[in-house]
Structures are given as structure tokens and as C-alpha cells.
Amino acid sequence: MLAKTVGEPSLASSIHDLARHLNISIGTVSRALNGRADVNADTRQRVLEAAKKLNYAPNQSGRSLRQGATHSIAFMLQPHPGDQQYGEPFFIPFLTGLQARLAESGLDLIVVMGAPGDYQQERLRRVVETRRADAVVLAWTRREDERIEYLAERGFPFATLGRSRSGGKSYPSLDLDFEKAGSDAVDRLVSRGHRRIAAIRPSLDLNFGHLFMTGYRKALRRHGIEVDPGLIAEGFINEAGGYQVTPRVMLSKDRPTAIIFNNDAMALGGCKALAEMGISPGHDIAVIVIVDTPLCRYFSPALTGFRPALEPLGRRLAEMLLASLPAFAGPEGTRIMREVWPLELIARDSD
Amino acid sequence: MLAKTVGEPSLASSIHDLARHLNISIGTVSRALNGRADVNADTRQRVLEAAKKLNYAPNQSGRSLRQGATHSIAFMLQPHPGDQQYGEPFFIPFLTGLQARLAESGLDLIVVMGAPGDYQQERLRRVVETRRADAVVLAWTRREDERIEYLAERGFPFATLGRSRSGGKSYPSLDLDFEKAGSDAVDRLVSRGHRRIAAIRPSLDLNFGHLFMTGYRKALRRHGIEVDPGLIAEGFINEAGGYQVTPRVMLSKDRPTAIIFNNDAMALGGCKALAEMGISPGHDIAVIVIVDTPLCRYFSPALTGFRPALEPLGRRLAEMLLASLPAFAGPEGTRIMREVWPLELIARDSD
DNA sequence: CGTTTTTCCGTAAACGTTTACGACAACACA
DNA sequence: TGTGTTGTCGTAAACGTTTACGGAAAAACG
Numbered sequence: 001m002l003a004k005t006v007g008e009p010s011l012a013s014s015i016h017d018l019a020r021h022l023n024i025s026i027g028t029v030s031r032a033l034n035g036r037a038d039v040n041a042d043t044r045q046r047v048l049e050a051a052k053k054l055n056y057a058p059n060q061s062g063r064s065l066r067q068g069a070t071h072s073i074a075f076m077l078q079p080h081p082g083d084q085q086y087g088e089p090f091f092i093p094f095l096t097g098l099q100a101r102l103a104e105s106g107l108d109l110i111v112v113m114g115a116p117g118d119y120q121q122e123r124l125r126r127v128v129e130t131r132r133a134d135a136v137v138l139a140w141t142r143r144e145d146e147r148i149e150y151l152a153e154r155g156f157p158f159a160t161l162g163r164s165r166s167g168g169k170s171y172p173s174l175d176l177d178f179e180k181a182g183s184d185a186v187d188r189l190v191s192r193g194h195r196r197i198a199a200i201r202p203s204l205d206l207n208f209g210h211l212f213m214t215g216y217r218k219a220l221r222r223h224g225i226e227v228d229p230g231l232i233a234e235g236f237i238n239e240a241g242g243y244q245v246t247p248r249v250m251l252s253k254d255r256p257t258a259i260i261f262n263n264d265a266m267a268l269g270g271c272k273a274l275a276e277m278g279i280s281p282g283h284d285i286a287v288i289v290i291v292d293t294p295l296c297r298y299f300s301p302a303l304t305g306f307r308p309a310l311e312p313l314g315r316r317l318a319e320m321l322l323a324s325l326p327a328f329a330g331p332e333g334t335r336i337m338r339e340v341w342p343l344e345l346i347a348r349d350s351d
Numbered sequence: 352m353l354a355k356t357v358g359e360p361s362l363a364s365s366i367h368d369l370a371r372h373l374n375i376s377i378g379t380v381s382r383a384l385n386g387r388a389d390v391n392a393d394t395r396q397r398v399l400e401a402a403k404k405l406n407y408a409p410n411q412s413g414r415s416l417r418q419g420a421t422h423s424i425a426f427m428l429q430p431h432p433g434d435q436q437y438g439e440p441f442f443i444p445f446l447t448g449l450q451a452r453l454a455e456s457g458l459d460l461i462v463v464m465g466a467p468g469d470y471q472q473e474r475l476r477r478v479v480e481t482r483r484a485d486a487v488v489l490a491w492t493r494r495e496d497e498r499i500e501y502l503a504e505r506g507f508p509f510a511t512l513g514r515s516r517s518g519g520k521s522y523p524s525l526d527l528d529f530e531k532a533g534s535d536a537v538d539r540l541v542s543r544g545h546r547r548i549a550a551i552r553p554s555l556d557l558n559f560g561h562l563f564m565t566g567y568r569k570a571l572r573r574h575g576i577e578v579d580p581g582l583i584a585e586g587f588i589n590e591a592g593g594y595q596v597t598p599r600v601m602l603s604k605d606r607p608t609a610i611i612f613n614n615d616a617m618a619l620g621g622c623k624a625l626a627e628m629g630i631s632p633g634h635d636i637a638v639i640v641i642v643d644t645p646l647c648r649y650f651s652p653a654l655t656g657f658r659p660a661l662e663p664l665g666r667r668l669a670e671m672l673l674a675s676l677p678a679f680a681g682p683e684g685t686r687i688m689r690e691v692w693p694l695e696l697i698a699r700d701s702d
Numbered sequence: 703c704g705t706t707t708t709t710c711c712g713t714a715a716a717c718g719t720t721t722a723c724g725a726c727a728a729c730a731c732a
Numbered sequence: 733t734g735t736g737t738t739g740t741c742g743t744a745a746a747c748g749t750t751t752a753c754g755g756a757a758a759a760a761c762g
Contacts, residue, residue, distance in 0.1 A: 012482065014748060025712045030750060040710060057480035061421065062748030064412035065717045077462070079447050092428075099464040108483075111428070111462035113450040129408035131363065132459075239649040272649040295646075298590040298623040365718060376742045381720060391740060413718030416747045 013054045022050055033058070064131075073107050073321070074133035076124055076147075078114030090293065090310065091139070094161070097314025098137065105322055107134075120147055128156050135321055137161065141173075142205045159321035161313070162207050163338075172320035174313065174339045178208045178290060181306045181343040182215025182260070185288045188304075189258045189351065190223045194286060198231040198249040198256035200242055200266055212262060212290050231256050235266060242269030250277060258286035258351065264295045267303055286351035290343075302348035313341065364405045373401055384409070415482075424458050424672070425484035427475055427498075429465030441644065441661065442490070445512070448665025449488065456673055458485075471498055479507050486672055488512070492524075493556045510672035512664070513558050514689075523671035525664065525690045529559045529641060532657045532694040533566025533611070536639045539655075540609045540702065541574045545637060549582040549600040549607035551593055551617055563613060563641050582607050586617060593620030601628060609637035609702065615646045618654055637702035641694075653699035664692065 015033075019026040024043065032039045032047035050056075064070045075098065077091065099109040112127055114120045120138075124147055127133055134157065138147055141162035151158045152167035159172040182199075189197050199216050202209040213232075220227050230252040235241030242261060246269070249256055261267035267289040271281045281287045282301035289296055292305030320336045322328040329335070366384075370377040375394065383390045383398035401407075415421045426449065428442065450460040463478055465471040471489075475498055478484055485508065489498055492513035502509045503518035510523040533550075540548050550567050553560040564583075571578050581603040586592030593612060597620070600607055612618035618640040622632045632638045633652035640647055643656030671687045673679040680686070 015750095016748080026749085027713075027751080028711055031711085034750080036751090038710060043710085055480070057477070059416070059748050060481040060483050061412045061415035062717090063750080065410070065416050065719085065747090066749045066751085068717070070412065077443075079443055095464050096467060100466060103466065108477075109464050111464065113446050113460050113462065115451060115454065116447060126408075126459075129406070130411040132411050239645045243649060268646065269649045272651055272653075275651045294590045295619065298594060298620045300623055300626045302623075366720095367718080377719085378721080378743075379741055382741090385720080387721095389740060394740085410718050413747090414720080416717090416749085417719045417721085419747070 012059070013056050014059065015056070017054060018047065018050055018056055021054065022046060069134050069327070070132060071107055072110050072133050073102055073135050073137060073318075074127050075109060075111045075137045076114060076120045076127075076139070077111050078120055078123075079116045090291070093310035094139075094314040097311035097316075098318045099314075100311075101315040101318035101322075105328055107322075121150070124150065128154065135159070135325060137317065137321065141207045143207050143210055144205075157321070157325055159317055159324065161317055163211075163340075164207055169337055172317070172324050172335070172337050172339075174317045174320060174341070176208070176291075176308050176313075176343050177340050178211035178343070179215035179218075181290050181345075182212040183219040184215075184306075184343075184345055185260045185290065186216055186219035186223070188345065189260075189286060189288065190219075190225070192286070192351070194258040195225055196228070196231065196254055196256045196258070197225075198233075198252075198259040200233055200235060200245060200249070200259060200261045200270055202237040202241070202262055202266075203234060206237075208291075209262060212260075216260065228252070228254075237263060238265045239269035239272075242266030242271075243273050244269070246270035246273040247277065250274070250279070256285070258288070261287065261289045263291040264289055264293050264303070264305070267305075268295065268299065271299070282350040288351050292346070297348065299350075301350045303350045304348045305346060306343040307346050308343060309341075363410075364407050365410065366407070368405060369398065369401055369407055372405065373397060420485050420678070421483060422458055423461050423484050424453055424486050424488060424669075425478050426460060426462045426488045427465060427471045427478075427490070428462050429467065429471055429474075441642070444661035445490075445665040448662035448667075449669045450665075451662075452666040452669030452673075456679055458673075472501070475501065479505065486510070486676060488668065488672065492558045494558050494561055495556075508672070508676055510668055510675065512668055514562075514691075515558055520688055523668070523675050523686070523688050525668045525671060525692070527559070527642075527659050527664075527694050528691050529562035529694070530566035530569075532641050532696075533563040534570040535566075535657075535694075535696055536611045536641065537567055537570035537574070539696065540611075540637060540639065541570075541576070543637070543702065545609040546574075546576055547579070547582065547605060547607045547609070548576075549584070549603075549610040551584055551586060551596060551600070551610060551612045551621055553588040553592070553613055553617075554585060557588075559642075560613060563611075567611065579603070579605075588614060589616045590620035590623075593617030593622075594624050595620070597621035597624040598628065601625070601630070607636070609639070612638065612640045614642040615640055615644050615654070615656070618656075619646065619650065622650070633701040639702050643697070648697075648699065650701075652701045654701040655699045656697060657694040658697050659694060660692075 015026050015029050019029045028039060029047055032044040075095065102109050112123055114123045136151060136158040138158060139161040141160050141164040143165055145164040145166045148164050148167040152170050161174055163173055163175045186197060201213055204210045217227050231249050233245035233248045235245035259270065261270055267287060274281055279285055287303055289303050289305035292303060292307050296303035296305045323335050366377050366380050370380045379390060380398055383395040426446065453460050463474055465474045487502060487509040489509060490512040492511050492515040494516055496515040496517045499515050499518040503521050512525055514524055514526045537548060552564055555561045568578055582600050584596035584599045586596035612621055618638060625632055630636055638654055640654050640656035643654060643658050647654035647656045674686050
């Protein structure tokens with residue numbers, strides 16, 4: 001495919017080239033490169049120098065084939081159904097943390113894009129069966145998650161951002177405490193005198209949506225407030241979703257005086273709908289969002305919400321995954337299987 | 352690593368298992384699987400059935416090693432310097448299109464996360480040198496881009512989203528017409544009576560920032576308006592950036608009556624700053640954004656801007672890349688090297 | 703100086719594929 | 733019946749690594 005130009009170092013120099021160049025065997029070269037003990041100090045030196053000079057880097061395929069490990073972890077990323085145009089800003093900082101921690105252990109992170117609609121199952125199978133990665137990281141877990149069942153059944157190593165009822169307790173999972181957030185949001189609103197509190201949520205299949213709503217319900221009951229189905233609406237988890245369904249709860253017989261939105265994008269769409277109805281968030285109605293991003297802070301009015309620490313979250317999940325992999329496990333007993341991080345409310349101007 | 356359970360199909364079944372199970376040679380199995388002509392019709396049938404039954408999928412490492420090709424394309428993704436917390440919603444739909452088209456040609460898309468700060472150079476080298484992908488897709492091209500120089504110099508196949516002065520014309524590149532957008536934005540504002548038009552832009556290293564600004568300058572001159580450096584400010588390409596620098600142009604001796612923001616996030620931050628100064632966008636001042644996302648549509652007031660068709664963009668770039676790869680090239684002469692797509696203004700309420 | 707240990711290195715097999723080559727049978731043709 | 737052709741398959745090499753093993757030389761020890 002590529003014309004090999006003479007003179008300059010070839011794009012693909014193999015361990016054989018190195019060996020030939022140094023007049024030693026490939027075995028020695030490999031051992032020198034991999035830092036093994038049984039190689040003379042200055043032959044190692046010479047090998048390292050030659051490697052740099054000839055621009056040598058080991059061929060990953062050869063390496064993986066021999067070792068039976070790819071040294072890479074796959075993250076399955078995919079547009080959410082209904083989330084046509086917008087993307088999920090949530091993941092970039094998370095992935096940054098994930099990648100940073102994995103890199104420290106010599107692992108590559110590869111993000112595998114799914115096609116919209118098939119909910120990753122097909123792509124996931126492909127990654128697993130062709131052994132493209134040593135482990136998988138899943139996000140946006142569902143309450144019953146066939147991806148998790150598939151992986152657990154096969155004994156393929158994985159970790160999840162988010163909990164699920166599938167797959168038992170066999171895998172590390174890290175989650176945010178959306179239930180507490182939902183509950184805290186209600187508490188705060190009630191303490192400010194609200195009793196008719198609406199919730200704009202995504203599908204309950206998505207586990208964070210489910211958790212948010214159980215927190216919401218429990219808190220309402222705790223305060224002796226009946227849960228009014230007319231104050232709850234489900235929409236796609238983006239601006240359009242919030243825009244479409246927010247009017248529905250506002251048209252309820254007894255209007256809500258506060259709305260809790262699942263996330264920033266839905267809140268943005270919802271606020272647009274409110275504005276069109278002549279209702280001003282933070283003034284005529286209180287607004288809180290469960291998962292906020294910088295968007296909430298720079299919105300007018302600045303939206304009160306719960307800001308997750310995404311990059312540390314990514315780092316931590318990487319650590320948990322590593323601890324569950326035999327090849328990287330520290331002293332036994334360091335395996336962390338479940339963790340739920342608190343979500344802190346950041347009070348701003350919208351409630 | 353994984354305990355092999357007896358009875359159920361093993362996770363890793365090789366071509367040897369298949370051959371043994373069918374009592375034929377691995378060569379025949381391979382030929383049958385790969386649809387070669389010299390294999391009997393019903394042995395092929397038997398092989399296919401057995402493959403399904405034993406859950407066989409070819410080991411990618413073995414395949415790549417033998418063929419000298421990985422069948423995967425790498426997209427380099429990385430948090431922009433200064434873009435700490437937020438992410439880039441821009442890319443998800445683009446990647447969706449890219450992946451869809453590549454999949455149609457049997458190629459996998461893998462997204463490689465860079466560490467913040469090193470501007471991909473290190474990760475890129477790693478991908479290229481360890482031969483993890485057959486080609487690379489770059490985004491956020493800079494005016495002088497060392498990544499492009501590196502790849503072009505090596506003869507490694509790649510394509511870019513965005514133009515650059517580096518690397519000659521040796522690679523396919525697809526871009527949006529930011530210059531025209533900048534110019535159109537000015538035209539529109541001038542036609543509505545504005546003469547003091549500010550611009551909030553990112554670093555001029557980023558080629559789209561540069562293009563936007565040349566369009567802006569040219570249009571101003573065309574209208575006989577002098578470019579006032581006091582009306583131009585540079586910030587990080589996120590909410591915080593817009594928030595920080597917008598006050599600077601507002602404090603100019605002669606206040607602007609309109610602002611053009613580079614993108615949605617900067618506009619959001621900028622509008623926040625304006626609100627804090629008691630200035631209402633769309634009322635006291637006109638606002639246009641160059642690269643908009645659904646965010647602009649659902650903001651209040653809805654922001655006028657130029658919406659790119661991201662998914663088609665991804666598909667198209669995939670096509671251009673494929674056409675440049677000998678292994679996928681159609682009839683000679685189908686290589687498309689440069690393309691610039693128009694950007695259409697969507698008028699909303701902010702100007 | 704002889705023996706044991708240590709240090710260092712080369713050899714070769716193995717990982718799972720693909721593919722060039724040749725072999726063998728069946729068949730067609732004269 | 734002999735020769736050529738076609739269809740089908742097995743053999744073995746190759747891709748670039750890593751690593752178990754053994755051997756030779758050097759060092760240590762008595």
C-alpha cells in the first residue's frame with residue numbers, strides 16, 4: 001500500500017530489522033525492550049538507542065496475538081434513540097479521566113461508536129468476539145440490561161457507569177446517587193414552600209431516570225404529599241424532549257409551582273416552552289436539574305442543579321476495572337465492586 | 352484469565368476448533384468463511400453452520416497480523432485546552448455518520464482519546480507506529496498543523512475535518528465554509544442597520560476561527576466599515592470563554608450594537624455576561640452565532656446561527672477517505688481531495 | 703585448578719489467521 | 733486408454749511478537 005522510500009526510516013520497522021542492524025538475535029532485542037533482567041546492561045542500551053533511531057514501535061497485532069491480550073479497553077458510545085442531532089457532552093470529561101488512568105497502566109482506551117438504534121448489542125458482540133479489547137466499559141445502564149447479561153454470561157471482564165439489576169454483583173460498577181439527588185431536590189423545594197412539584201424524566205428503562213424518580217416519590221411521601229401522575233412527564237433526553245413534554249405538566253388542573261428536570265438539555269428545552277407560555281423560570285416557577293453541566297451555570301437564570309465530578313468518576317471507574325482484572329490486580333481484597341458517589345447540590349438562581 | 356466452562360461454547364473458539372469439529376483442514380475452513388471460489392458448496396454450508404454453532408469469530412489480531420491491515424480507522428478526539436469541564440457536542444452526530452459509512456465498507460471506527468494538553472501528537476504517533484489503524488481522521492485542524500505534517504511526511508493515510516496549510520494537497524479534507532458564514536453574518540447585520548459589530552472568537556490557530564474572522568473582516572471592508580480591534584476578543588471555546596471576554600468588547604469606547612459568536616457555547620456564556628450587565632440579547636443587542644447546535648434553537652431568545660449538517664458531513668468524509676485508500680478505491684479518478692460545504696443561516700430571534 | 707553458579711544470549715515454538723502451491727480425484731475429450 | 737482440464741482440498745509458510753529452554757562463557761567458590 002505504501003511505497004517504501006529508501007533512506008528515511010521505514011514506517012514499519014520490525015524487531016527483525018533491529019536485530020539485523022545490531023547483529024544480535026530477535027529474542028535478545030525483545031527482552032531488552034521489555035525490560036527483562038537477563039540482558040546485559042549495555043546491549044540493552046544499544047537496543048534502546050537503535051529502537052529510537054530506527055523509529056521502532058512494536059506491532060500491536062503481533063503483540064496481542066502472542067500475548068492473548070490487546071492492552072486496550074473499549075468504551076461503548078452511542079447516540080441515544082431520539083437524540084438525533086445533539087450529542088452527550090457528559091462523556092468527554094468522563095472519558096478523559098478514564099483514559100488518563102488506563103494510560104497509567106499501559107492500557108489504551110478505544111471508544112466504539114454504535115449505530116443508532118441497535119443499542120450496542122451488535123457492536124458489543126463484535127468487539128467481544130473478535131477480541132478487540134480486554135475489557136469493556138458500559139454507560140447509560142438500563143434497569144434490565146442485555147449488554148450486561150451478555151457480558152456476565154460470557155465471563156468477559158467489564159465495568160459499568162451506572163447500576164443495573166442484570167448480571168448480579170459480578171462486575172464493578174460506579175454510579176451517582178440520583179435517588180438522593182431526586183430526594184434532596186424535593187426537600188429543598190418543599191422547604192421553600194412548594195407542594196406541587198413536577199418531574200420531567202426520561203424513560204424509566206434508563207436506570208438513572210428510575211433512581212431519580214424513586215427519590216422523588218419517596219421524598220414527596222415523606223412530606224405527606226401525594227404523587228400526582230399529571231405532574232410527571234416522559235420525554236427524550238435532549239432539548240426537544242424537554243420542550244415537547246413540559247407544557248403537558250403545565251396544563252395539569254392544578255399547576256405545578258416547581259419543576260425538576262432530569263438533566264440540563266431537557267431543562268433548556270423546558271425553559272423554552274415555559275418562556276413561550278409567558279412563564280419565567282426562577283420567578284414564576286422554580287426549576288432544579290438533576291444532572292447539570294456548565295450549561296446550567298451560564299443559563300439565565302443560572303439553574304440550580306447537581307454537578308457530577310466527571311473526570312474523577314472516569315478515573316475511579318478505570319481503577320475499579322483494573323482491580324478486577326487479574327493481570328492488574330493489586331493485593332487481594334482490593335477489588336471494589338460497587339460504589340455510589342454523592343451528588344452535591346449547587347444552589348443558583350432558578351429556585 | 353477466564354475459566355473455561357465445559358459444555359457451553361468457549362469464548363475463544365479458533366479456526367482450528369472449527370476444523371477439528373468438521374474433520375477438515377483449517378485452510379478449507381478459512382476459504383469457506385472468506386467466500387473464496389475453490390470450496391465445495393456444501394462444505395461451505397457445513398462450515399458456516401458450525402461457525403454459527405460454535406460461535407466463531409475470527410481473532411482480529413491474527414487477521415491483522417497476517418493481512419497487514421487492521422480494518423479500522425482511528426478518529427483522534429481530545430478535550431480542547433481550556434475546555435475543562437464541558438465537552439464538544441459537535442462530534443457525536445459527526446461520528447455517527449462517519450461510523451455508519453465506514454461500517455458499510457467493513458471498517459471499524461475507533462475513537463482515540465488524547466490526554467489534555469499534548470494536542471494529540473503523542474497519541475497519534477502511538478496509533479500510527481504501533482499500526483493500530485489503517486488510516487486516521489483528524490478534526491479541529493490548525494492553520495499550521497503538526498499532526499498533518501507528521502502524517503503526510505510518513506505517507507500514512509488520513510483525512511481531515513477542516514482545512515490546514517500543512518501537508519500540501521496530498522490528503523482528502525472536508526470543511527464548512529466558515530469564511531462565508533462570517534461574511535454572511537456581517538452582511539445580515541449591516542443590512543439591519545448595524546455598523547459596530549463585535550466578534551468573539553477562539554484562537555486564530557484553529558483554522559475555523561481564522562476563516563470566520565477573514566470573512567468578518569472582508570465583509571466589514573466591503574461595507575466600508577473600519578475593523579475596530581476593540582470589538583474583537585479571543586476566549587476559550589466554551590461557556591467560560593464567552594463569559595470572560597464578552598464584557599471586554601462591551602466596555603469599548605463606542606459600544607457594539609451586535610455580536611457574532613464563534614459557537615453556541617461561547618454565545619451562551621456571552622449572553623450570561625450581557626444579562627449581568629443588564630443588556631438583553633435580541634433586544635438591546637443583536638447576536639448571531641457561527642456554529643450552532645440545537646442549544647441555540649432552544650435558548651431564549653432563540654439564537655440566529657449557521658447549522659452544520661453533521662451526520663452527512665461524517666458520511667462524506669468517510670467516503671472521501673475510502674476513495675483515497677487503494678484497497679477501497681473505486682474506478683480511478685474518483686478521489687476527492689477537497690470539499691467545502693456551504694453553511695446556511697437559520698434566522699431566529701436574536702438579531 | 704575443578705566445580706558450581708551466574709550471566710547472557712540464541713533457538714525455536716507458539717499465538718490465529720490467510721494464501722500460494724501442489725496434490726489428488728473426477729471428468730471430458732481424443 | 734492416455735492426456736488435459738476442472739473442482740476441491742490439504743500442506744505449509746508467513747505476518748511480528750514473546751518466552752520457555754538450553755547452552756556457552758564468565759564469574760565465583762572451594
